[in-house]
Amino acid sequence: MSARKAHGAGVAVLAAAGLAPLVAAVTPGIVAAAADTEVSGVVINEVSQRVNPDWVEFHNTGDEAADLSGWKFQDDQDRGPEDYVFPPGTVIPAGWYLVLDAAEGDTRGFEFGLGAEDTVRLSDPTGTLVDSLSWTEHAATTYGRCPDGTGEVRLTAAPTRGEANDCSSPARINEVASGFVELVNPTDADLDLSGVVVRAAGADDGYVVTAGGVIRAGGFASIDVSVLPFAPSEVDGIELVDADGTVVDEQGWDTLPAPSLGRCPDATGPFAVTASATPSAANDCVPVAGQDVVKVNEVESDEGDPGDWIELVNTGAEAVDLSGWLVRDSDDTRFSTIPDGTVVEAGGFYVHEETALGFGLGGGDQARLYTPNGTLADSYTWEEHAATTYGRCPDGTGEFRTTTTPTKGAANDCGPAVRINEIESSDGEPSDWVELANPSAEDVDIAGFQVKDDDDTHVWTAPAGTVVPAGGHYVVEETDLDFGLGGADTVRLFAADGSAIDSYAWADHAATTYGRCPDGTGAFAVTVEPTKGAVNSCEGDAVPPAPWPGGPAVTVVDAEDAFDGDLSGIDYAPSGTAEPGVLWAVDNGRGRLHRLEWDGTVWANSTDDGWSAGKPLHYPGGVGTPDSEGVTVTGDGSVVVGTERDNDADDVSQLSLLRFDVSGAEAALSATTEWDLTADLPTTGPNAGIEAVEWVPDDVLTGLGLVDESTGGAYDPDGYPAHGDGVYFVGVEGTGQVYAYLLLDDGGIRQLAAIDPELAGVMALDFDLATGTLWAVCDDGCEGASSLLRVGDDGAFAVTGQVARPAAMANLNSEGFAITPVERCADGVRPVYWTDDDDTDGHSLRAGTLPCPEDPGEPGDDDGSDAGTDDGGAADGSDTGAGDGADAGAEPGGESGADDGTEDGGTLPDTGATAGWLVAGGLLLTLAGFALVAADRRRRAVS
Structure with missing residues (x-):
């Protein structure tokens, strides 16, 4: 955009409508700011206390690193044990920032919220107050020091978590006409405009707001053309410049349109031609065609098929062009634009998929629809995930409710959840009957509902008080029906108002019964056997897993509260002898890698080379926090880590494998290579991506006769130069599938195989070299079952069986599994390990046993699935091979064999770990549970 310099010698300083003298010399809402930081250099730099969760940013303005170990952070109350104490090893390097979040009951931040009138205080270990800040009202943005780190505290222009404060003016250009320029104050506090300049784009001079000029909270100020040194209609753009010379807003045009060019909606929306000029008042925005008839109609927020989605419906009589409309969730920083050419016919539907959204929807979230000019057209807010979906009943006009079934791109299913589920028509036990099922999460009262066959005179009416329980069944016997069912007949179900709900017709008696497969929701089929009043028995139903082949008991093998949750994948690196090796474990929420060693009692972080608290992981270049699963x-x-997203980039699915060199003593690890699998894998939700990765040597796979599905021939490693010397098996939670990949040295990928482990989800993978078996492990969603996969005669991995978790092991959220090699065998068994992401009872690591193979020299001959009665154990916490599990909890922290998994582990103590973010100079590290982020980093691009 070019600009023509306005004529005039100097700048205008005349008063403008809407500007008033500044009443106070400080930012409204701030009571006091005090600092005594001569020794530490640490100040409270920025406070956010309006957007959940609250957060507080600390900044080390000194020339040396500041150790905050034992320092205390408080609000205006002395809360005793609930005050936040920084854990040992918390160090802020010179020039870096640390951001501490309100954890709201989590153990990873301060456990109190910040109010509209509150104080934050920072004290050293002696109790000396180092810094404090008080306020009397919520900040529209944040409160921060200006200049950054050293100045007085004022309202910032925008939150800058972990970065230098934005001390520019939050004022914005709101409307431009031939006769005026209007500014707006988008904040909830009065805004001092002293020294702010309005000028033609590219000009050196302009209108300067005189000292004492202020725009009231949410107000407007128009500057008349008579005091401007330029005419808006004679230039091709204007700029709003802060007193320090920073351009804080600008808008250009080819020809200034009449009557005016204004933001729609005010302050936040894009510029559009208005219906009339409105100086010093809200803009008169022209309605966009369709904004009153296009509605949010149905929402899937719980990782549907294939991910989250938002459905819109056109309730009008004419087609509506949705090109350029915006879809948002509850976060104003996230939006998705509906593609050009998207036209919804009258009465039609449009589904905005998660792949188009670029982000997922939460359990408590919003779906908001905006027109291209920024007008909110419709929205829906929910507090938790729906069992099915949330949808309007009736479509487009009714209130939102939980739908009976998801109906993406079609009319909502707003009828009763009850369906015909199973039919006996051939003199069953004791005669004919009709079973109804309620697959929903709520009881359904069916008083007045009617069941008929193909004869309208044959009617059964449900008496008052008849209820089909949530997830349950109700059987209508022939004695209730008062009519029998024929070999060729129909069963029909009607609501109390006579509307048809469901029906099924058949031409011949079933050998057993006709029933929905799967129960309650599927299509009708001939069942395997009648199951009156119970879940239908369908062809192909899963066979229950076999008992755990090792010892029945488990033992906790970590110190209490050593990890406090989020411990996910693990892998065992053998020592090469009978001595314990190393357990590598990742923490997904914190993006941290742990090197664990056996200390004779528990597995604990190694004390060598900076591993005492684990090391934070980052993407190449030292940025981001990989959700390491x-x-x-x-x-x-x-070490290669599988990740499903960057925790710093909101809820965006990003399926990557990251390689790390773990041989050095660096405080944090940046990936040497990233392989992005997002485009090659099926679409998943941001928390349903890569959960497991396992490397298997090439020579083992060629020895097993693996077939390369991409070529149809035997896998030939020599055909893929520069790929290392093994294959990576990747487990995806959302699809429940396993994929085999070659990772090329240049960052490229090659998929060799797709494998179905016949599990609802894959949380862990481990390859047992001794038996040639790939273990795929599910968590508590599958009752802890594991699938055993081996290469068959056709050269493909296939399930050879499934096993249950050990009898004495609770149904834990097991996201990691590791088998030790035959060198660890003792008395016929060897240790295996599970992680528990929920840290049940304060423990995240448990050990059990598997039998040793009879001939460990022949991989694949014996996977031990017929064993489990051997005695014996090992010296690293897995001595659980004998007995019935009743003594499994005898050691300190042990787990009783009588545990049926029904307890939730109680309230976990707050260890203070992973309390916040440290930010500076291009690196992202973790130190004593804190993430270090570059002060000038940008959000990582995601495909």
Whole structure:
């Protein structure tokens, strides 16, 4: 955009409508700011206390690193044990920032919220107050020091979590006409405009607001053309410049349109031609065609098929062009634009998929629809995930409710959840009957409902008080029906108002019964056997897993509260002898890698080379916080971590494998290579992506006869140069599938196989070299079942059986599993390990046993699935091979064999770990549970 310099010698300083003298010399709402930081250099730099969760930013303005170990952070109350104490090893390097979040009951931040009138205080270990800040009202943005780190505290222009404060003016250009320029104050506090300049784009001079000029909270100020040194209609753009010379807003045009160009909606929306000029008042925005008839109609927020989605419906009589409309969730920083050419016919539907959204929807969230000019057209807010979906009943006009079934891109299913589920028509036990099912999460009262066959005179009416329980069944016997069912007949179900709900017709008697498969929701089929009043028995139903092949008991093998949750994948690196090796484990929420060693009592963080608290992981270049779910040790000793998103980039699915060199003493690890699998894998939700990764050597797979599905021939490693010396097996939670990949040295990928482990989800993978078996492990969603996969005669991995978790092991959220090699065998068994992401009872690591193979020299001959009665154990916490599990909890922290998994582990103590973010100079590290982020980093691009 070019600009023509306005004529005039100097700048205008005349008063403008809407500007008033500044009443106070400080930002409204701030009571006091005090600091005594001569020794530490640490100040409270920015406070956010309006957007959940609250957060507080600390900044080390000194020339040396500041150790905050034992320092205390408080609000205006002395809360005793609930005051936040920084854990040992918390260090802020010179020039860096640390951001502490309100954890709201979590153990990873301060457990109190910040109010509209409150104080935050920072004290050293002696109790000396180092810094404090008080306010009397919520900040529209945040309160922050200006200049950054050293100045007085004022209202910022925008939150800058972990970065230098935005001390520019939050004022914005709101409307431009031939006769005036209007500014707006989008905040909830009066705004001092002293020294702010309005000028033609590219000009050196302009209108300067005189000292004492202020715009009231949410107000407007128009500057008349008579005091401007330029005419808006004679230039091609204007700029709003802060007193320090920073351009804080600008808008250009080819020809200034009449009557005016204004933001729609005011202050936040894009510029559009208005219906009339409105100086010093809200803009008169022209309605966009369709904004009153297009509605949010149905929402899937719980990782549907294939992910989250938002459905819109056109309730009008004419087609509506949705090109350029915006879809948002509850976060104003996230939006998705509906593609050009998207036209919804009258009465039609449009579904905005998660792949188009670029982000997922939460359990408590919003779906908001905006027109291209920024007008909110419709929205819906919910507090928790729906069992099915949330939808309007009736479509487009009714209130939102939980639908009976999801109906993406079609009319909502607003009828009763009860359906015909199973039919006996051939003199069953004791005669004919009709079973109804309620697959929903709520009881359904069916008083007045009617069941008929193909004869309208044959009617059964449900008496008052008849209820089909949530997830349950109700059987209508022939004695209730008062009529029988024929070999060729129909069963019909009607609501109390006579509307048809469901029906099924058949031409011949079933050998057993006709029933929905799966129960309550599927299509009708001939069942395997009648199951009156119970879940239908369908062809192909899963066979219950076999008992755990090792010892029945488990033992906790970590210190209490050592990890406090989020421990996910693990992998065992053998020592090569009978001595315990190393357990590598990843923490997904914190993006941290742990190197664990056996200390004779428990597995604990190694004290060598900076591993005492684990090391934070980052993407190449030292940025981001990978949500680290799976881990595997490769043949060259490097570690590869499987991730499903960048925790710093909101809820955006990003399926990557990251390689890390773990041989050095660095405080944090940046990936040496990233392989992005997002485009190659099926679409999943941001929390349903890569959960597991396992490296298997090439020579083992060629020895097993693996077939390369991409070529149809035997897998030939020599055909893929520069790929290392093994294959990576990747487990995806959302699809429940396993995929085999070659990772090329240049960052490229090659998929060799797709494998179905016949599990609802894959949380962990481990390859047992001794038996040639790939273990795929599910968590508490599958009752802890594991699938055993081996290469068959056709060269493909296939399920050879499934096993249940050990009898004495609770139904834990097991997201990691590791088998030790035959060198660890003792008395016929060897240790295996599970992680528990929920840290049940304060423990995240448990050990059990598997039998040793009879001939460990022949991989694949014996996977031990017929064993489990051997005695014996090992010296690293897994001595659980004998007995019935009743003594499994005898050691301190042990777990009783009588535990049926029904307890939730109680309230976990707050260890203070992972309390916040440290930010500076291009790196992202973790130190004593804190993430270090570059002060100038940008949000990582995601495909």
